[in-house]
Amino acid sequence: MSPEEKRTVSNYFDKKNKQDSTYSGSLAGKNVIIIQVESLQAFPLFQKSSGQEVTPFMNKLAKDGLFFPHVYPQTVFGNSSDGELIVNSGLYPLKQGATFFRFPYNDFPSLAKELKKIDYQSYAFHGDEENFWNRQHAYPALGFDDYISIEDMQQDEIISMGLSDRSFFKQGYDYLKNKQNPYYAFFVTLTSHVPFSLPADQITLKPEVGKEGSYLTKYYEALHYTDSAIEEFVKNLKGNGKLKDSVIVIYGDHDGLFVKDKHEVEGYYGIKISDEEWIEKYMPIPVIIYQEDIQGRTIDKVAGQVDILPTLYDLLGIQSSSFFGETMLNGEEGEALILKGDYGAQMKINGKGRVEEFLPEDQKEVDMSDQVIRSDYFNQTID
Ligand code: GP9
Numbered sequence: 001m002s003p004e005e006k007r008t009v010s011n012y013f014d015k016k017n018k019q020d021s022t023y024s025g026s027l028a029g030k031n032v033i034i035i036q037v038e039s040l041q042a043f044p045l046f047q048k049s050s051g052q053e054v055t056p057f058m059n060k061l062a063k064d065g066l067f068f069p070h071v072y073p074q075t076v077f078g079n080s081s082d083g084e085l086i087v088n089s090g091l092y093p094l095k096q097g098a099t100f101f102r103f104p105y106n107d108f109p110s111l112a113k114e115l116k117k118i119d120y121q122s123y124a125f126h127g128d129e130e131n132f133w134n135r136q137h138a139y140p141a142l143g144f145d146d147y148i149s150i151e152d153m154q155q156d157e158i159i160s161m162g163l164s165d166r167s168f169f170k171q172g173y174d175y176l177k178n179k180q181n182p183y184y185a186f187f188v189t190l191t192s193h194v195p196f197s198l199p200a201d202q203i204t205l206k207p208e209v210g211k212e213g214s215y216l217t218k219y220y221e222a223l224h225y226t227d228s229a230i231e232e233f234v235k236n237l238k239g240n241g242k243l244k245d246s247v248i249v250i251y252g253d254h255d256g257l258f259v260k261d262k263h264e265v266e267g268y269y270g271i272k273i274s275d276e277e278w279i280e281k282y283m284p285i286p287v288i289i290y291q292e293d294i295q296g297r298t299i300d301k302v303a304g305q306v307d308i309l310p311t312l313y314d315l316l317g318i319q320s321s322s323f324f325g326e327t328m329l330n331g332e333e334g335e336a337l338i339l340k341g342d343y344g345a346q347m348k349i350n351g352k353g354r355v356e357e358f359l360p361e362d363q364k365e366v367d368m369s370d371q372v373i374r375s376d377y378f379n380q381t382i383d
Contacts, residue, residue, distance in 0.1 A: 085099050089108040
Protein backbone atom coordinates (compact mmCIF):
# COMPACT_ATOMS: atom_id res chain seq x y z
CA MET A 1 0.00 0.00 0.00
CA SER A 2 1.42 3.40 -0.93
CA PRO A 3 1.85 6.03 1.83
CA GLU A 4 -1.03 7.99 0.29
CA GLU A 5 -3.32 4.95 0.29
CA LYS A 6 -2.36 4.30 3.90
CA ARG A 7 -3.29 7.87 4.80
CA THR A 8 -6.70 7.46 3.12
CA VAL A 9 -7.41 4.29 5.08
CA SER A 10 -6.18 5.77 8.32
CA ASN A 11 -8.34 8.89 7.79
CA TYR A 12 -11.34 6.66 7.12
CA PHE A 13 -10.94 4.81 10.43
CA ASP A 14 -10.02 7.99 12.35
CA LYS A 15 -13.24 9.64 11.21
CA LYS A 16 -15.42 6.83 12.50
CA ASN A 17 -17.56 8.23 15.25
CA LYS A 18 -17.58 6.56 18.59
CA GLN A 19 -20.45 4.08 18.34
CA ASP A 20 -23.03 5.88 20.38
CA SER A 21 -26.65 5.20 21.28
CA THR A 22 -28.93 5.17 24.30
CA TYR A 23 -27.64 1.64 24.92
CA SER A 24 -23.93 2.55 24.94
CA GLY A 25 -21.97 0.60 27.53
CA SER A 26 -25.12 -1.01 28.95
CA LEU A 27 -23.67 -4.51 28.58
CA ALA A 28 -20.09 -3.70 29.60
CA GLY A 29 -18.37 -6.54 31.44
CA LYS A 30 -20.88 -9.26 30.48
CA ASN A 31 -19.75 -12.58 29.08
CA VAL A 32 -20.28 -12.45 25.33
CA ILE A 33 -21.75 -15.60 23.77
CA ILE A 34 -22.18 -15.38 20.01
CA ILE A 35 -23.95 -18.15 18.13
CA GLN A 36 -23.56 -18.13 14.35
CA VAL A 37 -26.37 -20.36 13.08
CA GLU A 38 -25.79 -22.27 9.85
CA SER A 39 -28.13 -21.17 7.00
CA LEU A 40 -30.48 -19.20 9.28
CA GLN A 41 -32.59 -16.62 7.48
CA ALA A 42 -35.09 -14.33 9.17
CA PHE A 43 -38.25 -15.48 7.40
CA PRO A 44 -38.63 -18.84 9.25
CA LEU A 45 -38.83 -17.03 12.59
CA PHE A 46 -42.43 -16.77 13.76
CA GLN A 47 -43.57 -19.20 11.03
CA LYS A 48 -45.62 -22.23 12.01
CA SER A 49 -45.76 -25.76 10.65
CA SER A 50 -48.98 -27.64 11.49
CA GLY A 51 -49.57 -25.13 14.27
CA GLN A 52 -46.10 -25.58 15.81
CA GLU A 53 -43.61 -22.70 15.81
CA VAL A 54 -40.54 -23.44 13.66
CA THR A 55 -38.12 -21.65 15.99
CA PRO A 56 -39.98 -21.23 19.31
CA PHE A 57 -36.92 -20.52 21.43
CA MET A 58 -35.29 -18.00 19.10
CA ASN A 59 -38.72 -16.34 18.81
CA LYS A 60 -38.80 -15.97 22.58
CA LEU A 61 -35.30 -14.47 22.68
CA ALA A 62 -36.25 -12.17 19.79
CA LYS A 63 -39.32 -10.94 21.69
CA ASP A 64 -37.47 -10.48 24.97
CA GLY A 65 -34.26 -9.05 23.48
CA LEU A 66 -33.14 -6.66 20.75
CA PHE A 67 -34.33 -8.13 17.47
CA PHE A 68 -33.08 -7.00 14.08
CA PRO A 69 -35.04 -8.87 11.38
CA HIS A 70 -33.69 -6.95 8.39
CA VAL A 71 -29.95 -7.63 8.30
CA TYR A 72 -28.34 -8.71 5.03
CA PRO A 73 -25.75 -11.46 4.67
CA GLN A 74 -22.52 -10.08 3.17
CA THR A 75 -20.60 -13.30 2.71
CA VAL A 76 -18.85 -13.97 -0.58
CA PHE A 77 -16.63 -16.94 -1.53
CA GLY A 78 -15.83 -17.95 2.04
CA ASN A 79 -19.49 -18.76 2.89
CA SER A 80 -19.73 -19.53 6.63
CA SER A 81 -16.13 -18.50 7.23
CA ASP A 82 -16.86 -15.08 5.74
CA GLY A 83 -19.67 -14.68 8.29
CA GLU A 84 -17.16 -15.51 11.03
CA LEU A 85 -14.70 -12.99 9.60
CA ILE A 86 -17.22 -10.14 9.22
CA VAL A 87 -18.70 -10.44 12.68
CA ASN A 88 -15.38 -10.88 14.47
CA SER A 89 -13.29 -8.33 12.56
CA GLY A 90 -15.79 -5.80 11.15
CA LEU A 91 -14.18 -6.16 7.70
CA TYR A 92 -15.91 -7.14 4.47
CA PRO A 93 -14.63 -10.43 3.05
CA LEU A 94 -12.25 -10.39 0.10
CA LYS A 95 -13.85 -9.89 -3.29
CA GLN A 96 -12.03 -12.92 -4.67
CA GLY A 97 -11.44 -16.19 -2.83
CA ALA A 98 -11.89 -17.00 0.83
CA THR A 99 -10.12 -14.67 3.26
CA PHE A 100 -9.45 -17.52 5.72
CA PHE A 101 -7.50 -19.38 3.02
CA ARG A 102 -5.77 -16.44 1.37
CA PHE A 103 -4.80 -14.37 4.43
CA PRO A 104 -5.15 -16.61 7.50
CA TYR A 105 -2.20 -15.06 9.35
CA ASN A 106 -3.21 -11.40 9.05
CA ASP A 107 -3.20 -9.14 12.04
CA PHE A 108 -6.98 -8.69 11.99
CA PRO A 109 -8.66 -6.17 14.26
CA SER A 110 -11.20 -8.15 16.29
CA LEU A 111 -13.69 -8.43 19.10
CA ALA A 112 -11.52 -11.02 20.89
CA LYS A 113 -8.50 -8.67 20.77
CA GLU A 114 -10.50 -5.73 22.08
CA LEU A 115 -11.90 -7.89 24.88
CA LYS A 116 -8.43 -9.22 25.69
CA LYS A 117 -7.46 -5.65 26.65
CA ILE A 118 -10.06 -5.83 29.42
CA ASP A 119 -9.08 -9.33 30.58
CA TYR A 120 -11.54 -11.54 28.73
CA GLN A 121 -10.53 -15.01 27.53
CA SER A 122 -11.95 -15.99 24.15
CA TYR A 123 -12.95 -19.44 22.93
CA ALA A 124 -14.22 -20.55 19.53
CA PHE A 125 -16.23 -23.77 19.07
CA HIS A 126 -17.13 -25.64 15.92
CA GLY A 127 -18.33 -29.22 15.38
CA ASP A 128 -16.36 -29.72 12.17
CA GLU A 129 -12.74 -30.72 11.57
CA GLU A 130 -10.37 -28.05 12.79
CA ASN A 131 -8.90 -27.38 9.36
CA PHE A 132 -12.22 -26.82 7.58
CA TRP A 133 -12.06 -23.31 6.08
CA ASN A 134 -8.51 -23.10 7.51
CA ARG A 135 -9.95 -22.10 10.86
CA GLN A 136 -7.00 -23.57 12.78
CA HIS A 137 -4.94 -20.63 11.46
CA ALA A 138 -7.59 -17.94 11.07
CA TYR A 139 -9.09 -18.26 14.57
CA PRO A 140 -5.82 -17.48 16.40
CA ALA A 141 -5.37 -14.56 13.95
CA LEU A 142 -8.79 -13.32 15.10
CA GLY A 143 -7.52 -13.39 18.67
CA PHE A 144 -9.12 -16.55 20.08
CA ASP A 145 -7.18 -18.11 22.97
CA ASP A 146 -8.56 -21.58 22.30
CA TYR A 147 -10.34 -23.27 19.39
CA ILE A 148 -12.37 -26.37 20.22
CA SER A 149 -13.18 -28.41 17.12
CA ILE A 150 -14.65 -31.88 16.62
CA GLU A 151 -11.24 -33.47 17.26
CA ASP A 152 -11.37 -32.08 20.82
CA MET A 153 -14.89 -33.33 21.55
CA GLN A 154 -16.61 -36.69 22.05
CA GLN A 155 -17.86 -37.70 18.62
CA ASP A 156 -20.96 -39.24 20.15
CA GLU A 157 -23.57 -38.05 17.65
CA ILE A 158 -22.77 -37.18 14.06
CA ILE A 159 -25.35 -35.54 11.81
CA SER A 160 -24.65 -34.29 8.32
CA MET A 161 -21.17 -32.70 8.16
CA GLY A 162 -20.11 -33.16 11.77
CA LEU A 163 -21.07 -33.17 15.42
CA SER A 164 -24.80 -32.69 16.04
CA ASP A 165 -25.70 -29.28 17.39
CA ARG A 166 -27.19 -30.90 20.50
CA SER A 167 -23.97 -32.67 21.42
CA PHE A 168 -21.96 -29.62 20.32
CA PHE A 169 -23.75 -27.27 22.70
CA LYS A 170 -23.74 -29.80 25.53
CA GLN A 171 -19.98 -30.21 25.28
CA GLY A 172 -19.49 -26.48 24.75
CA TYR A 173 -21.45 -25.84 27.93
CA ASP A 174 -19.33 -28.39 29.84
CA TYR A 175 -16.19 -26.62 28.63
CA LEU A 176 -17.49 -23.22 29.74
CA LYS A 177 -19.23 -24.06 32.99
CA ASN A 178 -16.22 -23.61 35.24
CA LYS A 179 -14.55 -20.84 33.27
CA GLN A 180 -13.97 -17.56 35.00
CA ASN A 181 -15.99 -14.52 33.97
CA PRO A 182 -15.62 -12.57 31.77
CA TYR A 183 -15.24 -14.62 28.64
CA TYR A 184 -16.19 -14.49 24.99
CA ALA A 185 -17.49 -17.77 23.51
CA PHE A 186 -18.12 -18.03 19.78
CA PHE A 187 -20.22 -21.01 18.61
CA VAL A 188 -20.61 -21.91 14.93
CA THR A 189 -23.44 -24.43 14.44
CA LEU A 190 -23.53 -27.03 11.68
CA THR A 191 -26.60 -29.31 11.70
CA SER A 192 -28.83 -27.00 9.63
CA HIS A 193 -26.41 -27.14 6.70
CA VAL A 194 -27.87 -27.78 3.27
CA PRO A 195 -29.43 -30.31 2.33
CA PHE A 196 -31.16 -30.04 5.74
CA SER A 197 -31.37 -33.82 6.22
CA LEU A 198 -32.04 -34.93 9.78
CA PRO A 199 -32.24 -38.54 10.95
CA ALA A 200 -35.95 -39.42 11.34
CA ASP A 201 -35.67 -39.78 15.12
CA GLN A 202 -34.43 -36.17 15.42
CA ILE A 203 -37.36 -34.61 13.60
CA THR A 204 -39.70 -33.01 16.12
CA LEU A 205 -41.50 -30.49 13.92
CA LYS A 206 -44.81 -31.65 12.48
CA PRO A 207 -44.88 -31.08 8.71
CA GLU A 208 -47.80 -29.35 7.05
CA VAL A 209 -50.11 -31.92 5.50
CA GLY A 210 -49.14 -32.50 1.89
CA LYS A 211 -45.72 -30.80 2.35
CA GLU A 212 -43.89 -33.76 3.87
CA GLY A 213 -40.32 -34.10 2.59
CA SER A 214 -40.36 -30.80 0.68
CA TYR A 215 -37.20 -28.70 0.68
CA LEU A 216 -38.77 -25.98 2.82
CA THR A 217 -40.19 -28.56 5.25
CA LYS A 218 -36.69 -30.01 5.65
CA TYR A 219 -35.23 -26.53 6.16
CA TYR A 220 -37.80 -25.82 8.86
CA GLU A 221 -37.19 -29.21 10.52
CA ALA A 222 -33.44 -28.57 10.64
CA LEU A 223 -33.89 -25.09 12.12
CA HIS A 224 -36.38 -26.46 14.65
CA TYR A 225 -33.75 -28.98 15.75
CA THR A 226 -31.02 -26.32 16.11
CA ASP A 227 -33.45 -24.04 17.93
CA SER A 228 -34.03 -26.72 20.58
CA ALA A 229 -30.27 -27.37 20.92
CA ILE A 230 -29.75 -23.64 21.58
CA GLU A 231 -32.59 -23.72 24.09
CA GLU A 232 -30.94 -26.54 26.08
CA PHE A 233 -27.66 -24.64 26.09
CA VAL A 234 -29.23 -21.39 27.31
CA LYS A 235 -31.26 -23.26 29.95
CA ASN A 236 -28.03 -24.82 31.23
CA LEU A 237 -26.48 -21.36 31.48
CA LYS A 238 -29.52 -20.17 33.40
CA GLY A 239 -29.38 -23.25 35.64
CA ASN A 240 -25.85 -22.51 36.83
CA GLY A 241 -26.46 -18.78 37.23
CA LYS A 242 -24.32 -17.69 34.24
CA LEU A 243 -27.12 -16.32 32.08
CA LYS A 244 -27.53 -13.09 34.07
CA ASP A 245 -23.82 -12.36 33.49
CA SER A 246 -23.99 -13.06 29.75
CA VAL A 247 -25.25 -11.51 26.56
CA ILE A 248 -26.42 -13.99 23.93
CA VAL A 249 -26.05 -12.94 20.29
CA ILE A 250 -27.60 -15.08 17.54
CA TYR A 251 -27.38 -14.44 13.80
CA GLY A 252 -27.49 -16.36 10.52
CA ASP A 253 -24.22 -16.94 8.68
CA HIS A 254 -25.68 -16.70 5.15
CA ASP A 255 -28.79 -17.57 3.18
CA GLY A 256 -30.22 -21.07 3.57
CA LEU A 257 -32.42 -20.71 0.52
CA PHE A 258 -31.14 -18.54 -2.31
CA VAL A 259 -33.03 -16.73 -5.03
CA LYS A 260 -32.59 -19.90 -7.14
CA ASP A 261 -34.66 -21.76 -4.52
CA LYS A 262 -37.51 -19.24 -4.62
CA HIS A 263 -39.82 -21.77 -6.31
CA GLU A 264 -39.60 -23.96 -3.18
CA VAL A 265 -41.16 -21.21 -1.07
CA GLU A 266 -43.64 -20.32 -3.83
CA GLY A 267 -44.76 -23.94 -4.10
CA TYR A 268 -45.01 -24.43 -0.34
CA TYR A 269 -47.11 -21.34 0.32
CA GLY A 270 -48.87 -21.22 -3.07
CA ILE A 271 -47.68 -17.67 -3.75
CA LYS A 272 -45.67 -15.83 -6.39
CA ILE A 273 -42.55 -13.97 -5.27
CA SER A 274 -40.72 -11.50 -7.51
CA ASP A 275 -36.91 -11.36 -7.38
CA GLU A 276 -37.16 -7.90 -5.76
CA GLU A 277 -39.56 -9.21 -3.14
CA TRP A 278 -37.22 -12.11 -2.45
CA ILE A 279 -34.36 -9.72 -1.77
CA GLU A 280 -36.50 -7.45 0.38
CA LYS A 281 -38.40 -10.04 2.42
CA TYR A 282 -36.69 -13.42 2.20
CA MET A 283 -32.97 -12.77 1.91
CA PRO A 284 -32.36 -11.04 5.29
CA ILE A 285 -30.90 -12.87 8.24
CA PRO A 286 -31.98 -12.22 11.83
CA VAL A 287 -29.80 -10.78 14.57
CA ILE A 288 -30.94 -11.30 18.14
CA ILE A 289 -29.17 -9.74 21.12
CA TYR A 290 -30.55 -11.07 24.38
CA GLN A 291 -29.64 -10.06 27.89
CA GLU A 292 -31.92 -10.45 30.90
CA ASP A 293 -31.70 -6.73 31.80
CA ILE A 294 -32.50 -5.38 28.32
CA GLN A 295 -36.13 -4.73 27.38
CA GLY A 296 -37.49 -6.44 24.29
CA ARG A 297 -37.52 -4.27 21.17
CA THR A 298 -37.70 -4.97 17.45
CA ILE A 299 -35.53 -2.66 15.35
CA ASP A 300 -36.58 -3.04 11.75
CA LYS A 301 -33.64 -1.17 10.28
CA VAL A 302 -31.86 -2.29 7.13
CA ALA A 303 -28.31 -3.29 8.03
CA GLY A 304 -25.56 -5.68 6.98
CA GLN A 305 -23.54 -8.26 8.89
CA VAL A 306 -20.75 -5.70 9.00
CA ASP A 307 -22.93 -3.65 11.39
CA ILE A 308 -23.07 -6.42 14.00
CA LEU A 309 -19.59 -5.79 15.47
CA PRO A 310 -20.03 -1.99 15.84
CA THR A 311 -23.38 -2.68 17.56
CA LEU A 312 -21.64 -4.97 20.02
CA TYR A 313 -18.87 -2.41 20.58
CA ASP A 314 -21.60 0.13 21.30
CA LEU A 315 -23.36 -2.13 23.83
CA LEU A 316 -20.12 -3.26 25.46
CA GLY A 317 -18.66 0.25 25.61
CA ILE A 318 -15.62 -0.64 23.49
CA GLN A 319 -13.92 2.36 21.87
CA SER A 320 -12.34 0.76 18.77
CA SER A 321 -12.83 2.47 15.42
CA SER A 322 -11.19 -0.25 13.31
CA PHE A 323 -14.18 -1.61 11.41
CA PHE A 324 -16.58 -0.90 8.58
CA GLY A 325 -20.29 -0.54 9.36
CA GLU A 326 -22.11 1.35 12.10
CA THR A 327 -24.04 0.55 15.25
CA MET A 328 -27.60 -0.55 14.46
CA LEU A 329 -28.82 1.28 17.58
CA ASN A 330 -28.27 4.92 16.63
CA GLY A 331 -31.70 5.45 15.05
CA GLU A 332 -30.34 6.49 11.67
CA GLU A 333 -31.60 4.98 8.42
CA GLY A 334 -29.45 2.02 7.45
CA GLU A 335 -28.30 0.32 4.27
CA ALA A 336 -26.39 -2.79 3.25
CA LEU A 337 -23.84 -3.43 0.54
CA ILE A 338 -24.08 -6.88 -0.99
CA LEU A 339 -20.91 -8.08 -2.67
CA LYS A 340 -20.90 -10.49 -5.55
CA GLY A 341 -21.55 -14.07 -4.55
CA ASP A 342 -24.68 -16.10 -4.97
CA TYR A 343 -26.53 -13.05 -6.29
CA GLY A 344 -24.07 -12.60 -9.14
CA ALA A 345 -23.89 -8.80 -8.90
CA GLN A 346 -22.99 -6.19 -6.36
CA MET A 347 -26.01 -4.34 -5.01
CA LYS A 348 -26.94 -1.90 -2.38
CA ILE A 349 -30.07 -2.30 -0.28
CA ASN A 350 -31.39 1.10 0.75
CA GLY A 351 -33.11 1.96 4.02
CA LYS A 352 -36.48 0.86 2.61
CA GLY A 353 -35.15 -2.57 1.66
CA ARG A 354 -35.09 -1.71 -2.07
CA VAL A 355 -32.25 -2.62 -4.40
CA GLU A 356 -30.11 0.23 -5.66
CA GLU A 357 -26.99 0.36 -7.74
CA PHE A 358 -23.59 0.56 -6.12
CA LEU A 359 -22.40 4.18 -6.07
CA PRO A 360 -18.72 5.09 -6.50
CA GLU A 361 -18.44 5.73 -2.74
CA ASP A 362 -19.88 2.25 -2.01
CA GLN A 363 -17.32 0.73 -4.34
CA LYS A 364 -14.63 2.75 -2.57
CA GLU A 365 -15.65 1.35 0.79
CA VAL A 366 -15.53 -2.31 -0.24
CA ASP A 367 -12.34 -1.75 -2.23
CA MET A 368 -10.77 -0.24 0.85
CA SER A 369 -11.71 -3.22 2.99
CA ASP A 370 -10.28 -5.54 0.33
CA GLN A 371 -7.06 -3.55 0.30
CA VAL A 372 -6.88 -3.55 4.10
CA ILE A 373 -6.91 -7.36 4.06
CA ARG A 374 -4.59 -7.79 1.08
CA SER A 375 -1.98 -5.43 2.52
CA ASP A 376 -2.40 -6.69 6.11
CA TYR A 377 -2.95 -3.04 6.99
CA PHE A 378 -3.23 -3.57 10.76
CA ASN A 379 0.08 -5.37 11.00
CA GLN A 380 2.23 -2.68 12.55
CA THR A 381 5.43 -4.60 11.81
CA ILE A 382 4.87 -4.27 8.04
CA ASP A 383 5.87 -0.97 6.54
C1 GP9 B 1 -18.11 -25.96 7.60
C2 GP9 B 1 -19.36 -25.28 8.00
C3 GP9 B 1 -20.24 -24.99 6.85
O1 GP9 B 1 -17.24 -26.17 8.67
O2 GP9 B 1 -19.13 -24.16 8.79
O3 GP9 B 1 -19.64 -24.15 5.97
P1 GP9 B 1 -20.36 -23.61 4.65
O4 GP9 B 1 -20.42 -24.76 3.69
O5 GP9 B 1 -21.74 -23.13 5.01
O6 GP9 B 1 -19.48 -22.51 4.24
